[in-house]
Amino acid sequence: MAIAGRLPVDSVDVFPHGLYAFVATEVEPARDFERSTSDRFVQQVDKDTGLAVWTFEVLDADPQARDKAITVRIVSEHKPVLPEAPAGMPFRPVEFEGLTVAPYVDTSRCSGGPGAHRCRARLAWSFRATGIVAPKPRSAGRSRESKDAAA
Incomplete structure (x- = not known):
């Protein structure tokens, strides 16, 4: 079986402990490194949709997460609007x-490049989304199995 392209996933399944952003964090336009110059910034455009690409950094609340800070690219015509932060x-x-x-x-x-003897290459994940929202309320203890059984 061949899987082509990106895999659709549910945010809650990938990040069951939740994702958090600093209140001061903003969505930023993603730089197109091939078309930008030192004098001129060009925003990246998604090759599949033609929409602008934005970046946003979040923190994974999973205590076992190897990488706490995660950058997600957001494909959207307009700059995504962040949900309101809880007061205080x-x-x-x-x-x-x-x-x-x-x-x-x-x-x-890897020291010395990917073919080096002491390379610590690892599997990593690139994340892309179409929007940012406030978490939806979920009942306590509701597992993936119970969600699948309800479907």
């Missing part, structure tokens, strides 16, 4: 709509 809190809980993932081999920790 330094973080805002978020979820992503239209979340997809794509695996890749991360060789950034």
Whole structure:
């Protein structure tokens, strides 16, 4: 079986402990490194949809997560609007709509390049979404199995 392209996933299934963003964090336009110059910023455009690409950094609340900070690319015609933060809190809980993932081999920790003897390449995930929303209320203890049984 061949899987082509990105895999659609549910934000809650991938991040069951929740995602949080600093209140001061903003959605930023993604830089198109091939078309931008040192003098001129060009925003990246999604090759499949032609829509603008934005970036947003969140924190994974999973205590076992290897990487706490995760950057998600958001494909949207307009700059996504973040949900309101709870009063007095330094973080805002978020979820992503239209979340997809794509695996890749991360060789950034390789000394001497990907073919080096001491390479610590690892499987990593690229995240892309179509929007950012406030988390939906969920009943306590509701597992993936009970959601599947209800469907």
